[in-house]
Amino acid sequence: MNARPKSDAREQLLKAGLSVIREKGYSAMRVEDICDRASLTKGGFFHHFKGKEDFAVASANYWSETTSQFFASAPYHQHADPLDRVMGYLDFREAILKGSIPEFTCLVGTMVQEAYETSPAIRDACDASISGHAAEVAKDIAVAKLLYAPDAEWTPESLALHTQAVIQGAFILAKAKQGPEIAAETIDHLKRYFEYLFKRNCTGSAIA
């Protein structure tokens, strides 16, 4: 049996990394912080990872896996209409702004700010995570565009990346202002932009 319990210590370490890095950032994270939270000693940590940077890359990849599963199982995918799926995605992003700030903010958005100049490996892993998620969103946007805004001049890819930028920026504001309220407001603006783009504007309903 259990040919691959695969020692869940590694996953415990990665889970610990997600929370520590989102609290303190990558540089301020100490290897011992991770070990403490995972109830492991340093010897164990260095058995599973080559070093701190290697761990950060693994954390970004683990983040990509867990978040893509999380979004893949989200309810908005059930809508038949692609625009409903897109707007459902935005509603979902807003709805999950719950709990403490480290709980709802983005690991890779935090980490890339610290490591983009000093660690190409970390930067690439963060970029892959953000761009990969954006590409998923872009799929629904592309189909919705064909249906509702076929002649618009923007591309689905750039709109999906813009969406990620808004969300990342919302997290920065949430951190500065100590709460998710402003983040939700900025996603509201993004939703209004989407409504305009997909021609639910010009009916007079959106503007008072």
Place this chain on the structure above:
Amino acid sequence: MNARPKSDAREQLLKAGLSVIREKGYSAMRVEDICDRASLTKGGFFHHFKGKEDFAVASANYWSETTSQFFASAPYHQHADPLDRVMGYLDFREAILKGSIPEFTCLVGTMVQEAYETSPAIRDACDASISGHAAEVAKDIAVAKLLYAPDAEWTPESLALHTQAVIQGAFILAKAKQGPEIAAETIDHLKRYFEYLFKRNCTGSAIA
């Protein structure tokens, strides 16, 4: 003579801080990095600042001063029409995405991500910087709204903060993707949103 050169060493230190923190972040910044770039020794550093955290707060405040002067002297203020000033601001934000990434990205947006949990003093200084700048932008937005969208349901304050969120998020994408191009694209989306909000839409011109 020169009763108060006021020792420009302090300002040299602060200037060094702006570049080092934008390159490596706050935690990875070493006091000696600052000293090296300012051609000073550690003794000199600790003469001017109580410690690293105190320096970070001073850096955020220095950033607020220099950027507010920079934006105050920008050409877009000369427009008579408030909406022209608002759109000019966005054009200006896009136009200054030049040079290397540490040169055009935001000090306080970077720093608050690292320090929001661990240093209330730094967080507050970063928040004051972002919110203060947003408040300046909100002034023109408020006047433009009265003229062009008086009944719209959004507030000038929330739109100004949304604008800062987009810009901060654009910086994160620029860091992940190693260049300003995506940042410019996301500001293009923001400009399109503003055109919609201020009723330059509904003419069919924006959408092919």
Place this chain on the structure above:
DNA sequence: GACACAATACCAACTGGTTGGTATTTAATT
């Protein structure tokens, strides 16, 4: 204007706690 005196600005060397990483050993699994 000369002198004492005090404050400012800065430097070079040092300290001590922190921390990423290693070497060695022990326990479990196959």
Place this chain on the structure above:
DNA sequence: AATTAAATACCAACCAGTTGGTATTGTGTC
């Protein structure tokens, strides 16, 4: 027996902050 997983103990480098001292500048006093 061999491989993997994890613990204990340790090290060397790093780095924020300290100390003690030296120029330089400003200020009050005679």
